[in-house]
Amino acid sequence: MPAAPAPGSRLRLTALLAPPLLWLTLAYLGSLAVLLLSAFWATDSFTSDVVHTWNTDNFHELLTTPVYRTIALRTLSIAAAVTVIDALLALPMAFFMARVAGRRWRRPLVVAVLTPLWAGYLVKAYAWRVMLGEDGIVAAALAPFGLHGPGYGTTAVVIVLAYLWLPYMILPVYAALERLPERTLEASADLGAGAWRTLRSVVLPAVRPAVLAGSVFTFSLSLGDYLTVQIVGGKTQLLGNVIAAQVTLDLPMAAALSAVPVVLIVCYLAAVRRAGALDSL
Known part of the structure; x- marks a missing residue:
C-alpha cells in the first residue's frame, strides 16, 4: 500500500491550495450567491431604485410571461445547435489530425486549431459581420448559384x-483519439470490420466522453453569450442580451433571468457527469 503523506506535506499542500480556493469561494461562488439573492428583491417603479424587500414576483413574471419562455427556448435551441454542429465538424477534423496526418504534422495542426483563439473575440465577431453582410464574401460566393447569404439573424448567430x-x-476529441491504441483499430480490421463499422463500434464509443466534455464548453459558452447576437443577430433576442439590457433597468429581474442559464448549465453538467465526460476535461 502507498505510504500516507506526512503531516508536514499535508500542511504545505493545504497552505498552497487555501488562497486559490478561498478566492474561488469569495469571488465566484459568493458573487453568484449575491446575484441569485438579488433576484428576490424588487425595483421601485418610480425611482428605479432596488428595494430590499423579499418577494418572488420576478420568478413569477419569468415563468408566466410567454416572451421570456420563448427567449429561453430559443437560447437553449441555439446552444444545442451550436454543440451539434461543432461535434459534427470536430470529429472528422480531430480524426485526421490524430490518425491520418503524419506525426510531424500533428503539432502544427494543433497550433492551427488554437490560432483563432489568439485573436480577440470582437475582432472575429465583427469579421463575420462583414462577411455575412449584403455585400460580404458569403453573399458574393452564393450569388452565382442564385442563393442569398443568411444575413443577420438567428442563422448568423449559430454560424458565428x-x-x-x-x-x-x-481539442478534447483530438486528445481522446490520440490516446486510442492503434492495436484496437487493427483488431477491429482483423475481425473483418470495415471502416464504417470500426467508426461506429470502436471510435465513436471511445470518443463519446470527449465529445460530451467539449460540449460542456460549446453549450455553456453559447448559452451565456450576448455579444455575438448584438453584432450579427439582427432583431434576435437571447437570454444574454436580454439580461444585459435589464441590468440597467431592473437589476432584480436581470438576476432572475440569470438564474435560467445557471440552472440549465447545472442540469447539463449533472447529465454529462454520469457519462464520465468531466473526466476528459
Missing part, C-alpha cells in the same frame, strides 16, 4: 458561435 467555440470541441 459554432466558429468561435469549435476549437473547444476539437
